[in-house]
Amino acid sequence: MPSSALRPVHGSAAEVVEAVAAWLAADPEPDPLVVETSGSTGRPKRVRLSRRAVLASGAATAEVLGASGQWLLALPATYVAGVQVVARSLTAGHRPVLLDDHADLAAAAAAMTPGVPHLVSLVPTQLLRLLDDPATTAALRGFHTVLLGGGPIDPALRERAEGAGVRVVATYGSAETAGGCVYDGWPLPGVRLRTDAATGRLEVAGPTLFDGYDGDPELTADVLRDGWFRTSDAARLDADGRLTLLGRLDDMVVSGGVNVPTPAVARRLRAHPDVAEAEVLGVPDEEWGQAVVAFVVPRTGASFDPSALRAWVVAEHPRTWAPRRVLVLDAIPLLPNGKTDRVRLREGAAR
Template sequence: MRPSDDPGTAVAQLEAWLAADEAPRLLIETSGSTGSPKRVVLTREAVLASAHASARRLRDLGAGEGGRWALVLPSSYVAGVQVIVRSLLAGHAPVLGGWADERGAAAYTSLVPTQLHRMVSSPDDVAALAAMDAVLLGGGPIDPDLRRRAEALGIRVVATYGASETAGGCVYDGVPLDGVGVGLGADGRIRLGGPVVFAGYEGDPELTARTFADGWYLTSDAGRLDEDGRLVVLGRVDDVVVSGGVNVPLPAVARRLRAHPALEQVEVVGVPDEEWGQAVVACYVGDPDLALGLLPDLAALRDWVADELPRAWAPRRVVRLDDLPLLANGKVDRQALVAAASGQDVA
């Protein structure tokens, strides 16, 4: 069964799915943020294992238990499915498209970083989010400054890491949920295991064999364990480009640029280049309160990066955007960014 794109229909589908004696497997299409979408097959056991483990972790964090969830993510993606399932298991129909309805306010929600970035500038959204027990934030890199800003506004943020292939977020603030295993390969590639792992990709046994080994899902992300044993996600394994013979980790460059006071949002990509092989390009949204002439130019941004990182990592070009291109689930569309960085029209 593929959950509907219509939230109300998806709630009805999943309510029947939870009550069925023999429920079909869920078919979740990935966002395709860095390539072609995949069709992930999830068993009911995996989805329930994730939902119950999430509820236990939130309870252990002192965030309350059994509250309603607000659905502001697409209902056909795994994060949206889990919002609906968690709310139904707690005995509540989720709030759809807002923070409250005639039944009352939601106690939890799940967001992607781009959504939170926009919401912290809205007093109404801030008030609603600050009144919740917790806001789960996942689906992409989380800017530490954004998290600090949100928490200073009274919003309780729990950073999650996971994928459609793990029935959603399965590592909360660096600590795996109960029953979830985390491993690191020799190249630092993150592996995730346990009852939340998917059953394979529909119609693609070769990809399943490459990605699903001995009960472990082999992610495309690199990571490390900090001194407390918490998982730190460093970025995608393929987020390192070779530019002028130098390996450049794009997430590190993006993190440095996001600390610039005039830049609202930043993503860094690599594009083919005759001189450099791969050119590092920064795509940014400038502070709307600044006049265009006051925004930093390429030389200033290269100097900003070189103050803390090797100058060879600094961007060779910059592209200013009115907004970052997004996929339907709110994640940044990196394929569209590469097109913009290459000077192509973005649909």
């Protein structure tokens, strides 16, 4: 059963700011915060985060970015990325500015304290849409850094942002690592990475790790072993220790006996000039075991047929990677924290 002594993060953004401020100021060391995961692939988990882990993450972030200052909260406050925005701003001596209190990002940026570094965390979908507006693009240029995490980042999106004068740092992490623990492929100070030789599973150690899952000791014991957190991601580390993510372990779809890395297929589809957004998943199929299904959103005014998109994938990848089905959507469904709602996509494919 969950522990009533712990402090679940809930409420409005303003209420979370007050709660985190009190938690940071508590003496002695307070009970852990309980932050729920997004549940993008199923049931959310309740992650216990110590104040030590949250502060270690914030201090390492400031060291790597070369700045601490006031943060703009543009993400849901109750998830780990939002909690970290709040905590990092407060520990730097500034209350975060809440995007929800303003008409748009440009208005929120104008309300931030002058003379100190301004920082913000976004997910790729947010940045993609913000860059379509000249006013918000201009506002983003005024930020010291835009942290970008929560999902795969297409190189084209990053190039577009940097071409517009927006400094982007790509982050990798989870609630279990107190948020981003790898920036632009490099682990934060104190964070250690390794991969399982047999599966490629990424494992993380260091001062930012969580204490365990509230109410689920079996899952805690399964993923926390000897100070290492066993993630659900496959990765590669180069000789210098830089991380390259290969996708979630369950993103490798076995279709007709062939391994298909769905993130690579999705990246290829997003590069199509008529595709605005794309996701690729495996769904149960009687004939193939799992069928590779693409979910695509066309650019305004664009049209295409599924065979053309399959041919686009085959032009760069093996024919066996081409989607068996292509579903055209008005928008990719998102969870409150901006991540893709995979459950809804799979449900839609089953209809």
